[in-house]
Structures are given as structure tokens and as C-alpha cells.
Amino acid sequence: MNLTYQVIALAILFSSTVTGFITFRMQGLKLAPHFGALILALIVTLAAVITGISVIVVVAAVLQVIVALTAYTQFFQILRDNFQTSPGYGAHLALVTMLPVLAIASLLM
Amino acid sequence: MVKTVKALGIRSPNAGILAGNVLRSLEMPGEEVRFIVSPGAEAGMDAVARKYGYSMELNRLEKDLEIRMIPSGKTMEEIDVTGETCPGPVIIVGERLSGLAIGERLKVKSASLDTLADLTAAVTASGSRIVGEETEGDRHVITVEKCEKKETPVGTLSAANRDRVLVVQSNGTGNAERAYATFIFSKVAVSMGKKVTIFLLMDGVSIARKGSAAGVKHPAFAPLDQLMDEMMKAGVTMYACELSATFRGITENDLAPGVKLAGAATYIQLLSDPTYAVVNF
Numbered sequence: 234m235n236l237t238y239q240v241i242a243l244a245i246l247f248s249s250t251v252t253g254f255i256t257f258r259m260q261g262l263k264l265a266p267h268f269g270a271l272i273l274a275l276i277v278t279l280a281a282v283i284t285g286i287s288v289i290v291v292v293a294a295v296l297q298v299i300v301a302l303t304a305y306t307q308f309f310q311i312l313r314d315n316f317q318t319s320p321g322y323g324a325h326l327a328l329v330t331m332l333p334v335l336a337i338a339s340l341l342m
Numbered sequence: 343m344v345k346t347v348k349a350l351g352i353r354s355p356n357a358g359i360l361a362g363n364v365l366r367s368l369e370m371p372g373e374e375v376r377f378i379v380s381p382g383a384e385a386g387m388d389a390v391a392r393k394y395g396y397s398m399e400l401n402r403l404e405k406d407l408e409i410r411m412i413p414s415g416k417t418m419e420e421i422d423v424t425g426e427t428c429p430g431p432v433i434i435v436g437e438r439l440s441g442l443a444i445g446e447r448l449k450v451k452s453a454s455l456d457t458l459a460d461l462t463a464a465v466t467a468s469g470s471r472i473v474g475e476e477t478e479g480d481r482h483v484i485t486v487e488k489c490e491k492k493e494t495p496v497g498t499l500s501a502a503n504r505d506r507v508l509v510v511q512s513n514g515t516g517n518a519e520r521a522y523a524t525f526i527f528s529k530v531a532v533s534m535g536k537k538v539t540i541f542l543l544m545d546g547v548s549i550a551r552k553g554s555a556a557g558v559k560h561p562a563f564a565p566l567d568q569l570m571d572e573m574m575k576a577g578v579t580m581y582a583c584e585l586s587a588t589f590r591g592i593t594e595n596d597l598a599p600g601v602k603l604a605g606a607a608t609y610i611q612l613l614s615d616p617t618y619a620v621v622n623f
Contacts, residue, residue, distance in 0.1 A: 261518035262559040310557060314548030314590045315516035322516065 234290055238339035239282050242297055245328050245335070246275040249300075252325035259321050260311065267303040271329070274300045294336035304329045343370070344445035348378045350406060357383035358390045365394040365411060374416065376445050377409040384409060401473065410445075420449040423457060424481065429530040431457050432464045435486070436533025439470060442488045447473065451481040458484050468535040491535060507531040508618040509540045514548035515566075518558050520623040521549060525569040527621055532576045539618070540573070541609055542601075543583035550582035550601045551592055567598075574600040581608060 253271050257264045274296035281293040304326060305312075311322065345368070349360055357379055364375060375396075377387075384400055387409050391398035396411040421438060423431040435450055442448060452458050462472055462484060469491030476483045491505075509528050513520040528538045542550050549555050549570070558566035574580065581604035582597060594603055612618060 259517055259519070260515075260558075262561065263518075263557050310548070310551075310554050311514075311516045314551060314554070314592070315514050315545040316589075317545045318513055318516035 234287060235339055235342045236282060236285060236290070238335045238342070239278060239290060239293060242293070242332055242335040242339065243275070243278045243282055245331055246271065246278055246297075246300075249325060249328045250275060252328055256322045256325045259318075264307050267300070267307045270296065270300045270303045274332075290339065294340050297332040297336040301329050301333045343443050344374045344376055346376050346378065346445055349383070350378065350380050352379065353382050354385035354387075358386040361387060361390045361409070361411070362394070365390070365396065372413045372416075374413060374445075375411045377411070378403070379407050379409060381407055383407065418447050418449050418485070420451065422451040422481065423461075424451065424453040426457070428457075428460065429526055429533075431461055432530050433533045435461055436464065436468065436530075436535075439465070439468070439486065439488050444488055444490050446488050448486045448488075449483055450486060451478065451483045453480055453482070455482050458482050461486075464530070464534045504617050504619045505535070506537045506539070506615070506618045508612050508620045509538065510620060510622045511540060511542050511546035511549065512544040513623060514542075514545035515554050515558050516545055516548070518560060518566075521555075521558050521566055522560060522563055522569070524549070524623045525566065525573055526563070527623075528573050528578055529569070529576075532573070532578065538573070538578045539612060540578060540580045541583070541604070541612065542581065543586045543609070545586075547582045547586040547590060547592055550580070550587070550597050551590075552596055552598050555598065570598065583609065 249271055253264075253268055257268050274293065277289065277296050278293040281289040308322065308326060311318075347364055349357055352360060357377075361377055364377075368375070384407055388398045391411050394411075395414050397414055399410040399412060401408040401410070419438070421434065423434055426434065431452065435448070438448055450458070450461060452461075465472060465486050470489045471487050472484050473487045474483075474485035507528070509524055509531075511520070511524040515521055524540060528540060531538045549566070555567040555570050556565055563569070580601045582592070582601050584603045584605050587593070587603060597603070613620060
């Protein structure tokens with residue numbers, strides 16, 4: 234396990250709370266499940282980086298993958314039909330899409 | 343109910359005799375009566391009113407006079423919209439006014455002068471008028487009288503009587519606030535007696551896709567699909583731009599019930615019609 238990737242994931246999660254909050258305000262309650270997963274992942278990742286305990290790192294990695302998945306399930310309809318408003322949510326999607334790669338890297342490398 | 347009697351061209355004392363006969367032979371004794379008379383007919387009307395147990399109120403119209411004979415002790419319907427936020431008061435008053443007959447009055451109270459200013463704009467735009475303003479304790483009060491709405495011929499250039507609203511929505515489900523505003527503003531316009539057409543284009547057509555409005559939610563409002571259904575039932579026409587729909591792979595079969603596909607010509611025609619006020623979201 235490599236904690237460096239979890240530190241990068243933590244930075245991305247911090248940034249995602251900002252872009253996520255903006256997107257949440259724009260799109261309403263539809264994003265509540267994703268936003269909940271994001272906050273939970275942020276807390277667990279912070280705990281993983283501080284403690285370095287393997288179990289917590291694994292849980293954090295799983296939650297990071299869930300954050301990316303919930304983003305796509307909740308954004309699916311908007312991604313399909315809303316091109317003009319994409320600058321509003323594009324930054325958030327780009328950030329959370331990095332998380333699964335970092336999560337897998339932190340477990341395998 | 344308010345009975346309206348037009349007696350133009352009849353002068354005093356004949357107007358007074360006519361008013362006395364009308365009050366004496368009312369089908370519903372104690373009914374409120376408004377006489378529309380020519381200037382000069384008002385002399386002696388107050389004595390007629392007293393004789394039959396009425397109080398008289400004189401209002402000047404554009405050319406004529408309105409003399410209201412109000413049964414003594416009759417109270418006016420009242421509503422207090424304090425605490426309601428926009429567009430609640432306009433919708434509440436609009437619904438209450440729609441149940442009144444021409445000439446009937448409604449007293450509206452609110453702690454906020456801004457709310458009453460908004461209501462005044464809505465009431466006058468729907469053809470009715472404000473006949474009184476006063477203060478009762480901490481409440482500001484306006485008295486609204488329902489009037490007959492003057493119809494504007496289609497295609498006239500009169501900007502003062504635009505009684506149709508075109509709501510153009512180009513942001514779709516990706517912007518919940520604008521999506522809600524589309525239907526809430528439409529609801530207000532309908533309650534003001536306006537004919538509303540919604541045109542969905544660009545990202546706006548995402549609202550027209552079957553089931554997609556159900557995903558737009560905000561704790562302060564009903565889900566978007568409910569508002570959409572409500573507007574459809576209220577007679578709002580909703581078009582989805584054919585070009586924008588094609589760009590997003592939306593076909594006629596994918597549209598929510600009641601939404602019609604329309605081309606650029608329909609949009610341009612609606613925009614070119616001077617009887618439409620255009621709102622963009």
C-alpha cells in the first residue's frame with residue numbers, strides 16, 4: 234500500500250467538496266446521495282492518511298470508488314441532455330473521475 | 343354576488359327613480375348593486391340608498407360614474423397573506439378572484455408593503471383594479487375589485503394589453519433553479535389570467551424527456567414533474583424545439599405527455615407576436 238496516492242486522493246476530495254457544493258446548489262437534491270458519499274470518503278481518507286491503518290485505507294479506497302460511481306449515476310440524465318450547462322458540472326466530474334485510479338493505485342502499488 | 347345595472351344617459355332625478363325601482367324589485371333582497379351612470383346622475387342617489395337600507399359609494403370611471411349600493415352591515419371577504427412568500431400571495435389572490443363575480447371585492451392584508459405592491463401589479467395586469475388602500479394595525483390592506491378583462495385583438499401592437507406570456511427555457515434539468523422558475527413564473531402568469539406558452543430549446547428540451555423532470559427536486563417546492571403536470575392541466579402549451587431534441591436524440595416518443603415538437607418557425611412566430619411578453623430562463 235502506498236499512502237502517497239491517498240494523500241493525492243485527499244487533496245482531490247477537498248477540492249471536490251467545493252466543486253460539488255457548487256454543482257449541488259445548481260442541480261438540487263438529486264445529488265444528495267453523491268454528496269453524502271463524498272463527505273464520508275473525505276472523512277475516512279483523512280483518517281487513513283493520519284493513521285496509516287490498512288483496513289481504513291481499504292475502506293477509504295472503496296468509498297473513493299463509490300464517490301465516482303454515484304457521480305455518474307446521479308449525473309447520467311444531465312450528461313445525456315445538458316451540453317450548454319456542462320461548465321457548471323464539468324470540473325466536479327473531472328475531479329471525482331480521478332479517484333478510482335488513485336484508489337486502485339494506493340492498494341496495488 | 344353583485345348586480346350591475348348600466349343606466350348611461352339618464353340624468354337626475356330619473357336615475358334616482360330607476361335606482362329605487364331596481365333596489366325595490368331585486369330577486370335577492372339585500373344584494374349589492376352597482377350602477378354605471380353618466381355624470382350628473384348621482385344627485386339624490388344617497389337618499390335613495392338610505393331609503394332602502396343601503397350605503398352609497400361613488401367612484402369615477404374613465405368617462406362615467408360607478409355608484410355602488412352596498413347593503414348596510416355587509417362585510418367584504420378578507421384574506422391575510424402575511425408570511426406567504428412569492429409566488430404564494432399572487433396565486434392565492436388570483437384563485438380567490440377567479441371565484442368572484444364582476445364587481446365583487448376582496449380585502450387583502452399583509453404585513454409587507456412589498457407583497458402588496460407585487461399583488462397590485464398582478465391584479466391590475468389581470469384587468470381588475472385596486473379601489474382602496476389602508477392600514478389596520480400592523481397590516482397593510484388593499485381592496486381589490488374584480489373587473490371585466492378587456493380583450494386584446496390578436497396581433498395588435500398595444501404593449502399595454504399584452505395578455506400572453508412566452509416562457510423560453512434553455513437550461514434544462516442541469517439548472518434546478520431555472521427549471522423551477524420556468525414553471526413557477528408560468529403558474530403566476532396563469533393565476534393573473536395570462537395565456538402561457540413554454541418553449542423548451544437547447545438544454546431546455548431535457549425537461550421534455552419523459553420522466554426527467556421527476557429527478558429535479560428542492561425541499562421548498564413540489565417535484566418539478568408535479569408542477570409541470572399542474573401547468574399542463576391549467577392549459578399551458580409546451581413546445582420542445584425539434585432541432586435541440588434531435589441533437590440530444592430525443593424523439594416524439596420520448597416526450598412527456600402534452601409536450602409537442604415545434605420548429606424554428608413556431609418559435610419565431612411566437613417571438614414576433616406583440617401580444618406576447620417574453621421571459622427567458
